[in-house]
Amino acid sequence: MKKRTQLVHGGTKRSQWGELSEAIFLTQGFAYDSAEQAEGRFIDCAPDEYIYARYGNPTVRMFEERIALLEGAEDGFATASGMAAVNGALVSMLKAGDHVVSARALFGSCLYILETILPRFGVEVTFVDGADLEQWRAAVRPDTKAVFFESMSNPTLELVDIEGVAKIAHAQGALVLVDNVFSTPVYSDAIAQGADVVIYSATKHIDGQGRVLGGVILGTKDFIRGVVEPYMKHTGGSMSPFTAWVLLKGIETIDLRVRAQTDSAMAVARALEGKPGVANVIYPGLESHPQYALMLRQLGKGGTMLSIDLAGGKAAAFRFLNALEVILISNNLGDAKSIATHPATTTHQRLAPELRASLGITEGLIRLSLGIEDPEDLVEDVLQALAAV
Ligand SMILES: *Cc1c(COP(=O)(O)O)cnc(C)c1O
Numbered sequence: 001m002k003k004r005t006q007l008v009h010g011g012t013k014r015s016q017w018g019e020l021s022e023a024i025f026l027t028q029g030f031a032y033d034s035a036e037q038a039e040g041r042f043i044d045c046a047p048d049e050y051i052y053a054r055y056g057n058p059t060v061r062m063f064e065e066r067i068a069l070l071e072g073a074e075d076g077f078a079t080a081s082g083m084a085a086v087n088g089a090l091v092s093m094l095k096a097g098d099h100v101v102s103a104r105a106l107f108g109s110c111l112y113i114l115e116t117i118l119p120r121f122g123v124e125v126t127f128v129d130g131a132d133l134e135q136w137r138a139a140v141r142p143d144t145k146a147v148f149f150e151s152m153s154n155p156t157l158e159l160v161d162i163e164g165v166a167k168i169a170h171a172q173g174a175l176v177l178v179d180n181v182f183s184t185p186v187y188s189d190a191i192a193q194g195a196d197v198v199i200y201s202a203t204k205h206i207d208g209q210g211r212v213l214g215g216v217i218l219g220t221k222d223f224i225r226g227v228v229e230p231y232m233k234h235t236g237g238s239m240s241p242f243t244a245w246v247l248l249k250g251i252e253t254i255d256l257r258v259r260a261q262t263d264s265a266m267a268v269a270r271a272l273e274g275k276p277g278v279a280n281v282i283y284p285g286l287e288s289h290p291q292y293a294l295m296l297r298q299l300g301k302g303g304t305m306l307s308i309d310l311a312g313g314k315a316a317a318f319r320f321l322n323a324l325e326v327i328l329i330s331n332n333l334g335d336a337k338s339i340a341t342h343p344a345t346t347t348h349q350r351l352a353p354e355l356r357a358s359l360g361i362t363e364g365l366i367r368l369s370l371g372i373e374d375p376e377d378l379v380e381d382v383l384q385a386l387a388a389v
Contacts, residue, residue, distance in 0.1 A: 003070060007251050011065030013048075013058055022062055024245040028053045053241060055233045063244040064216065066251050067206070070185045071198055073218035077228045078244060082181065082201020083109045084237035085215030089177055089197050090114075092231035093223075094145060096122030101139045101174075103130025103149035103160055105359050108350060110179060114148065130160040131291070136168050144174040151190065151298075152182035155307050155343045155367035156360040157282050159291045162298060166194025181205075184334070186258040187299040197223060204334030205304065207250045208257050212243045257336060257372055261304035264338075264370040264378050269306050271379045277316065277389055279364065280309040304334060310364035316389045317342050317364050323388035326373060326381040338371035338378055 001009070015023055030050045032038040041051050050056050060078050068076040079085040090113060094100065102114045104127040114125050128135035130149045140147065147169045149160045166176045178195040180188050184205045190198045200206060202214035217228050232238060262285070269283035281288075284295040285302020295302060310316040320340075321329050327338040331347050341347060343361050351361070370378060 004255050006066065006069040007253075007255055010069040011062045011248075013062055022059065022245060022248045025058045025241050027057070027241070054236060054238045055229075056238075057241045057244070059241040059248070060239050060244040063239070063247050063251075066248060067185065067200070067202075067216050068218055070251065070254075071188060071218050072191050073198060074221045075224040076216050076218040077224050077232055078202075078239035078247075079215040079217065079232065080237050080239055080243075081213040082199070082203055082215040083113075084232075085199045085201070085217045086110050086179060087113055087117075088228055088232045088235075088237055089199050089217045090118065090146070090148065092228050093175065094118065094121075094123050098145040099124045099126070099141060099143050101126045101128060101136065101144055101147045101169075103128060103153070105130055105153035105156065105158060106150060107154055107179070107181075108347060110148075110150070130165075131158050133161060133164045133168065136165050140168050140172050140174060142172055144169070144172050146175045146177055148177045148179070150179040150182065151188075152284065152303065152305075153359075154182060155305075155341070155347070155365065157182070157284055157289075157303075157305060157307055158360075159284060159294050159298060161294055162190055162193040162195055170194065181334070182303060182305055183299055184254075184258050184303065186255050187301050187303065189298070191218075193298065196220070202247050202250070204332070205254060205258055206247055206334075208254060208334055208336055209250065210332060210335045210337065212246045214239055214243045214247050258304060258334075259301075260372050261334075261370045262301050264373075264375040265304050265306050265368075266302060267375045267379055268368065268370060268382055269302075272308055272382060272386070275383075275386060277311050277386060278308055279311040282307040282309070304370050305367065306370070307365055307367045309362055310366065310389060312364060312389060314342075314344070314363040317344075317366050319389045320366060320385045323385040324381055325384070326377050327368065327385075333367075333369035335369060336372045338373060338381075339369040341367040341369075343367055 064076040126139045128139050169176050175196045177197040179199045181201050197219040273281045283306040327340045330339045
């Protein structure tokens with residue numbers, strides 16, 4: 001079946017009642033028909049048998065199967081948040097003495113895991129400029145166990161060439177772990193391009209309606225069930241059945257939402273490009289983006305996020321934000337509601353000013369996550385906010 005059909009039907013398991021919509025199994029445990037059956041489950045639990053919700057639950061399993069179909073992965077493990085997924089994917093496969101190479105431009109909490117937590121347990125981490133294949137080539141060594149990067153960075157929307165990095169990593173036997181949030185599962189072809197493990201914060205486009213925190217780790221059956229599951233089920237980062245149910249409904253509409261959001265991002269990017277007071281519009285879907293060709297090859301579309309750099313710095317950025325009437329000031333992304341963020345004073349405030357500058361996070365930078373409102377209202381909103389600046 002094609003992707004859009006799988007998004008509606010994939011992974012569905014019906015109870016004896018034949019319910020049309022996915023059932024939500026709000027149960028932590030499961031009763032057995034006999035002592036022998038209980039013993040059998042603890043010896044060898046089949047994929048459709050359950051023991052305890054931290055190990056698995058039918059609603060969570062439906063979500064895992066549907067998102068794995070969407071990504072083209074063999075299997076997936078659902079987690080309580082995107083960060084439980086990033087942490088689980090890395091920590092489940094690493095041990096003291098291992099070496100990891102990571103892109104430097106990371107979501108703050110991802111940076112904390114790679115920069116602070118992993119070294120505390122004896123894992124050596126080398127940071128590189130993710131867009132520069134030469135730096136990856138120089139950093140990956142025979143003892144490198146994994147490379148990690150966000151395929152499109154936050155908030156400067158720089159792409160990492162998955163195929164290029166995978167070639168370098170695989171030549172040394174390292175696994176390629178991709179945090180794919182900004183690329184979205186709708187445009188991603190990461191596994192075909194060489195990623196071994198794909199990680200999503202489902203909080204973003206997969207829910208897409210700002211309701212729950214969730215995450216997922218996708219990969220081969222061997223990696224998910226052999227490496228990730230034992231770690232996750234014993235350390236407590238599993239997804240709640242309620243969250244899985246919300247996310248199953250989110251996946252049903254993700255393709256429609258993300259494509260509409262992308263159209264709006266393109267309309268807003270075009271409306272702002274070249275306007276007085278706008279020093280730069282960063283959108284991978286614009287021909288002016290330095291990685292436009294890579295975007296076409298890797299994703300085909302520019303995605304739902306764009307950033308603008310206002311020439312007037314922080315004062316201009318704050319005037320712009322405070323003048324917005326439709327677009328909300330917040331720090332989520334991928335939502336049905338359009339959202340504007342000032343990374344320098346919020347999401348990236350914790351970074352040292354020199355690092356912020358080296359990542360291109362200026363005082364005038366505003367990140368926009370386009371929603372599913374009428375694109376004409378969104379264009380009008382940013383233009384009137386710019387006029388207020
Ligand atoms: C939001 C986000 C995360 C973390 O996800 P949570 O669901 O908030 O835990 C990780 N990586 C990226 C790129 C994100 O945008």
